[in-house]
Amino acid sequence: MELKGKVAIVSGAAEGFGKAFAEVLLLKGCKVCLCDINAPLGQKTTGIFEQRFGKENAIFVTCDVTVAEQFADVFKKTKLEYGKIDIVVNNAGVANEKEWRQTIMVNLIGSMQGTELAVKYMSKENGGHGGVIINIGSATGFEPVFFMPAYAASKHGLIGFTRSWSVSKRNEANGLRFACLCPAFAETNLIRFTEGTTLSNSTAEALLKEIGVVKMSQVVESFMELLADESNNGAVLKLTLDDGAEYMYRDAR
Numbered sequence: 001m002e003l004k005g006k007v008a009i010v011s012g013a014a015e016g017f018g019k020a021f022a023e024v025l026l027l028k029g030c031k032v033c034l035c036d037i038n039a040p041l042g043q044k045t046t047g048i049f050e051q052r053f054g055k056e057n058a059i060f061v062t063c064d065v066t067v068a069e070q071f072a073d074v075f076k077k078t079k080l081e082y083g084k085i086d087i088v089v090n091n092a093g094v095a096n097e098k099e100w101r102q103t104i105m106v107n108l109i110g111s112m113q114g115t116e117l118a119v120k121y122m123s124k125e126n127g128g129h130g131g132v133i134i135n136i137g138s139a140t141g142f143e144p145v146f147f148m149p150a151y152a153a154s155k156h157g158l159i160g161f162t163r164s165w166s167v168s169k170r171n172e173a174n175g176l177r178f179a180c181l182c183p184a185f186a187e188t189n190l191i192r193f194t195e196g197t198t199l200s201n202s203t204a205e206a207l208l209k210e211i212g213v214v215k216m217s218q219v220v221e222s223f224m225e226l227l228a229d230e231s232n233n234g235a236v237l238k239l240t241l242d243d244g245a246e247y248m249y250r251d252a253r
């Protein structure tokens with residue numbers, strides 16, 4: 001996919017993966033709408049990007065992805081500012097087993113909301129030009145994880161949701177493709193376990209030590225691979241330190 005001149009929306013872009021995805025898209029010549037619930041940090045990140053890449057190439061919209069009207073506003077503002085939308089990255093996520101309903105709301109429902117809006121705005125039948133939706137899953141979306149059941153459930157759900165949209169003939173005719181990036185532990189704030197993050201922080205920390213932490217550059221590389229390959233509708237790309245990037249469910253697609 002030629003990225004120069006494309007317009008992207010990245011949720012949860014104030015820091016972590018979302019910030020890195022926004023940065024690489026800007027580097028490749030995209031215009032990017034960063035949105036995040038954390039307004040001060042989101043504005044700061046966007047301000048830095050405006051200085052580096054030009055004020056006209058990045059905007060920030062405060063948005064809680066669990067609030068439908070706020071997320072819809074992100075799409076409205078992006079379309080108004082840049083005239084189209086080509087790439088949507090549903091990245092905003094939390095890990096909180098105490099507030100497990102919120103974990104499901106942000107990671108699964110928020111991403112479903114973002115996908116639905118992307119389909120609405122990018123479908124050819126609605127005057128869009130088609131495009132790509134990348135949902136950020138996790139390696140916890142493939143197996144049972146007893147110390148973070150809600151988080152794992154949200155990511156299992158998101159993988160199933162993404163694959164289901166990808167086999168829709170109507171979406172294909174509308175020029176849409178769907179993919180899911182599923183990294184193992186990576187160095188962001190999300191893995192700074194606090195009370196409530198997991199049901200057993202000591203187990204999570206032991207596992208982290210055992211399996212190691214994927215580098216941000218590897219996550220970005222896999223993200224770019226999913227964007228670049230236009231034939232990969234339905235791709236689910238798992239990324240671990242031991243095995244690197246591997247496509248899952250390839251035969252079932």
Ligand SMILES: NC(=O)C1=CN([C@@H]2O[C@H](COP(=O)(O)OP(=O)(O)OC[C@H]3O[C@@H](n4cnc5c(N)ncnc54)[C@H](O)[C@@H]3O)[C@@H](O)[C@H]2O)C=CC1
Nearest residue numbers: 012014015016017037064065092093138185186188189190
């Ligand atoms: N760090 C890791 O080890 C892994 C992370 N992931 C996933 O990657 C995605 C990004 O996570 P990280 O960058 O690691 O975390 P992070 O904590 O560094 O960044 C998450 C961002 O999402 C924002 N956010 C949280 N709730 C929100 C909401 N309701 N509405 C809008 N924005 C919201 C936060 O303010 C923050 O800027 C998440 O979906 C996470 O589940 C997947 C695999 C591994």
Ligand SMILES: CC/C=C\CC(=O)/C=C/C=C\C=C\C=C\[C@@H](O)[C@@H](O)C/C=C\CCC(=O)O
Nearest residue numbers: 095138139140143144145183184185191203207
């Ligand atoms: C709160 C952290 C949030 C996110 C990290 C993330 O999204 C990715 C995590 C990556 C890997 C998870 C692997 C889980 C593996 C488990 O299913 C078991 O294989 C390990 C179980 C126990 C390990 C140690 C023990 O028994 O004490």
